[in-house]
Amino acid sequence: MMKVQYLFRSHSGVMRAKELLNKGIDYRTINTLIGNGYISKIRYGYYQWNDGQADREAVLIDRYFPDAVICMNSALRYYGYIQSDDSVWHLAVDRCSTKTRFKIESPVVRPYFCDAKRLTVGIDPCEIDGVSLRIFDREHLLCDLLHYQNKIDPALYNCALQAYFLDPKKDLRRLVSYAKVLREEKKIHEVLDEWHWKK
Numbered sequence: 661m662m663k664v665q666y667l668f669r670s671h672s673g674v675m676r677a678k679e680l681l682n683k684g685i686d687y688r689t690i691n692t693l694i695g696n697g698y699i700s701k702i703r704y705g706y707y708q709w710n711d712g713q714a715d716r717e718a719v720l721i722d723r724y725f726p727d728a729v730i731c732m733n734s735a736l737r738y739y740g741y742i743q744s745d746d747s748v749w750h751l752a753v754d755r756c757s758t759k760t761r762f763k764i765e766s767p768v769v770r771p772y773f774c775d776a777k778r779l780t781v782g783i784d785p786c787e788i789d790g791v792s793l794r795i796f797d798r799e800h801l802l803c804d805l806l807h808y809q810n811k812i813d814p815a816l817y818n819c820a821l822q823a824y825f826l827d828p829k830k831d832l833r834r835l836v837s838y839a840k841v842l843r844e845e846k847k848i849h850e851v852l853d854e855w856h857w858k859k
Contacts, residue, residue, distance in 0.1 A: 664693065668709035672791065674723040677705045703764060717767040718791035721749055724764070728753050729783055730795040731772055731804055733816075738786060739798060741823035742816060752796065752804075754779060772808075781841050782834075798824060799835040806847040825855050 667683055668675055680690060690707065693699045699707045706723065721728070728751035736742045748768045755773040762771045782800030786793055796804065802824050809817060824830055839848035
């Protein structure tokens with residue numbers, strides 16, 4: 661029993677059936693663990709150890725979507741650019757990802773399907789609720805903000821844009837460099853010119 665508990669703890673309290681089977685824990689043992697209340701099935705192919713460790717949404721995001729990058733509203737909140745009660749996790753994923761994997765009740769996720777190149781630029785590690793995740797850095801976030809401008813509430817867009825330019829950690833050279841790679845160069849220069857005249 662201690663071995664199984666250790667395995668779950670080393671996976672933040674959540675394991676896939678495939679991982680359990682690879683560690684020599686068969687379906688009969690899994691069913692016994694469920695019957696004795698040690699673990700619970702939380703979605704198809706995923707199990708959690710019942711000690712509350714996996715109750716944090718960040719743990720589930722890490723285990724369900726290890727390939728995802730935190731983006732848009734979730735990243736804006738993380739950097740303090742917006743104040744929001746939005747509990748949706750905004751995640752950038754490869755456009756070839758299966759869409760059905762995001763149809764889950766909890767945590768609520770909104771995927772942004774991107775080309776592979778977009779997912780290689782400006783990714784930083786971050787820690788949310790003690791869980792290490794990946795997030796787009798400030799400059800990539802601003803490029804995305806311009807990319808999705810027509811799909812964003814104008815008040816949120818303006819608030820986030822202003823917060824970026826007031827942020828002492830911004831890096832305008834990096835922003836221009838990313839804009840070339842992400843094909844947002846024209847929009848970035850328009851915003852930079854506009855912000856320059858507002859100063």
